[in-house]
Amino acid sequence: MPADVHNSPAGSPADSPGVPAAVAALAALETEPGVAKPDPILVADKVSRTFGGLVAVDVDHFEVQRGTITALIGPNGAGKTTFFNLLTGFDRADSGTRTFNGRSLKRISAAKVARMGMVRTFQLTKVLSKLTVLENMRLGAPKQSGERFWVGPFRFLWDGQEKENTERARELLARFKLDAKESDFAGELSGGQRKLLEMARSLMVEPELVMLDEPMAGVNPALKQSLLDHVRSLRDEGRTVLFVEHDMDMVRDISDWVVVMAQGRIIAEGPPDTVMADRRVIDAYLGAHHDTDITELDEETIASEAEAEIAAERLDEGREQA
Amino acid sequence: MDLLTTPLHDMFGPVTLSYVFLAMGLNIHYGYTGLLNFGQAAFAAVGAYTLAVSVASFDIPFVLAILLGVLAAVLLGLLMGIPTLRLRADYLAIVTIAVAESCRLIFSTQWKSHFHARDGVRGFVGGFRDLNPLPDYEGRVLSYNRNDLWVMIVGWALVALVCLLVWLLMRSPWGRVLKGIREDENAVRSLGKNVYSYKMQALVFGGVIGAFGGFIGALGNASVVPDDYNTDVTFVALTMLILGGAARVMSPVVGAMLFWGLFSFMGVLLDDVMSSNQITMIRWILVGVALMLLMIFRPQGIFGDKKELALDAR
Known part of the structure; x- marks a missing residue:
């Protein structure tokens, strides 16, 4: 499908036919790693993170253009999820600076980062199983006065706000076609529906930047198309999207800009077609010998990388993030 | 007749009451927030000792001493929470059990002029008993004496209040x-x-409820003895909570009553055939068996929802 078909935001008065200005601005950029964007919402500079001897992330410079869909791709163990964790404050970088909307994110907790307007989802979907779908959604609403201990017992103090939040939650659920499920436990949903719920819930926070960690993983093809439309609709309503993905069709389909990571570094970036034709990317992504069988040595490398990732996740869990 | 009256007496008595509070606190920690607090006995101990020593050694008025006890429980919650709540759940479990044992050992070995080691603190219930509005009577009404009845009236009224508060809080966004x-x-x-702040609030809130268990126990016994705050106190309270079903407002209440009712029933039943030592052993063995049966046939407890439990397996 031609890319232009998707890039038509409903009723957006863009200069060039159907392409938002923020996206159009990307066309003029050089396609080199770490290139500066005209209107960056998120900037990371010299961010690095090591686990023992393994350099998981060592990014020189990284910018995300406001109002676009940016994909972060790379082979397994490239450090994409770790980089995500560093950007959102779920993990602490060894060094480097990050700014969001021009504000430094140094020593800012993950929760605070979310409140600032940068909300993430997780590779392994995190719905709150024993809460209903609607309660999951309501939890996402920001600045709830009823979330204070002394206010909680007095319903009349938070009832009004709760009604507004419920209304907004129902609108979002309808948009994500989960409205029929609102009183089910979130744990009863299928894998794909959980992805939708997680995405819908993140929108309850009213984020400017939505960060999706593998939104397509484990989603059946029928649902994929609607997920794609949802991601696109996020941009069309003025949000910025950064996502990690392995599904190349999806990346080609909806991203305005692609950033490729390998072995913790950004090795290429540019529009999807340019990047995917890049020799370095093909080598890194598929391996220089992608048509040969996996050898035992490869298997060992993959296994050790996986182990490092698991170790990283454990560390992450044990770490303070509040 | 004893077979019925003794268990009934125990089900509503001060001991059960104090366990109701401990279990209600654990329900906040474990049932609603998922915090593994294995040191609930410490909250009861610190509450009880603060109350007892304030009155017995420093002549502080009863009501003020209760407030000091609450304050001490809050401080204990902060002490346990600050280093552990940022870490994974298991760290809290380790620290709480250690703190509970430390508290008990401090009370039984330190500052003997105030804590009186294993003899415990006495002579602090006067202020509470002076408030008793019941008419003077000797002997027993409904098998309780005048002092017990007063403790129970206050205690069960507080249980009702705490249940109401927990219910209100858990339907609010805070509980969510x-x-x-x-x-x-x-x-x-x-x-x-x-998250850190909410976990701290939950730990302190549940701990303060646990401290009320300490107050009631102390007032019921008219003494505070370190051995009343062994680690198994916490585990018995947890058992009661699981018996009732975690994360339900009424489950700690019903769980504790049922537990003590059955416990005392077995005691009376076996009274003719065994020595009291044997009865104690047998009773704890039966508790273990009952707990296993509960886990096998009704893991969600009395009030729990099996559907919710099934979600964990997915």
Whole structure:
């Protein structure tokens, strides 16, 4: 499908036919790693993170253009999820600076980062199983006065706000076609529906930047198309999207800009077609010998990388993030 | 007749009451927030000792001494929570059990002029008993003496109040955040909530409820003895909570009553055939067996919802 078909935001008065200005601005950029964007919402500079001897992330410079869909791709163990964790404050970088909307994110907790307007989802979907779908959604609403201990017992103090939040939650659920499920436990949903719920819930926070960690993983093809439309609709309503993905069709389909990571570094970036034709990317992504069988040595490398990732996740869990 | 009256007497008595409070506190910690607190006995001990020593050694008025006890429980909660709540759940479990044992050992070995080691603190219930509005009588009404009845009236009224408060809180957005943390704290964090602060609030709130268990126990016994705060106190309270079904407002109440009712029933039943030592052993063995049967046939407890439990397996 031609890319232009998707890039038509409903009723957006863009200069060039159907392409938002923020996206159009990307066309003029050089396609080199770490290139500066005209209107960056998120900037990371010299961010690095090591686990023992393994350099998981060592990014020189990284910018995300406001109002676009940016994909972060790379082979397994490239450090994409770790980089995500560093950007959102779920993990602490060894060094480097990050700014969001021009504000430094140094020593800012993950929760605070979310409140600032940068909300993430997780590779392994995190719905709150024993809460209903609607309660999951309501939890996402920001600045709830009823979330204070002394206010909680007095319903009349938070009832009004709760009604507004419920209304907004129902609108979002309808948009994500989960409205029929609102009183089910979130744990009863299928894998794909959980992805939708997680995405819908993140929108309850009213984020400017939505960060999706593998939104397509484990989603059946029928649902994929609607997920794609949802991601696109996020941009069309003025949000910025950064996502990690392995599904190349999806990346080609909806991203305005692609950033490729390998072995913790950004090795290429540019529009999807340019990047995917890049020799370095093909080598890194598929391996220089992608048509040969996996050898035992490869298997060992993959296994050790996986182990490092698991170790990283454990560390992450044990770490303070509040 | 004893077979019925003794268990009934125990089900509503001060001992059960004090366990109701401990279990209600644990329900906040474990049932709603998913915090593993194995040191609930410490909250009861600190509450009880603060009350007892304030009155007995320093002549502080009863009501003020209760407030001091609450304050001490809050401080204990902060002490346990500050180093552990940022870490994974198991660290809290380790620290709480250690703190509980430390408290008990401090009370039984230190500052003997105030704590009186294993003899415990006495002579602090006067202020509470002076408030007793019941008419003077000797002997027993409904098999309780005048002092017990007064403790029970106050205690059960407080239980009703706490239940109401827990119910109000758990239907509020505050309770929703706690339940969210129980399910997955990183998800809650990603939605912009300060998870650490909420866990701390839950720990302190449940701990203060536990301290009321300490007050009631102390007032019921008219003494505070370190051995009343062994670690198994916490585990018995947890058992009661699981018996009732975690994360239900009434489950700690019914769980504790049922537990003590059955416990005392077995005691009376075996009284003719065994020595009291044997009865104690047998009773604890039966508790273990009952707990296993409960886990096998009704893991959700009395009030729990099996459907919710099934979600964990998915």
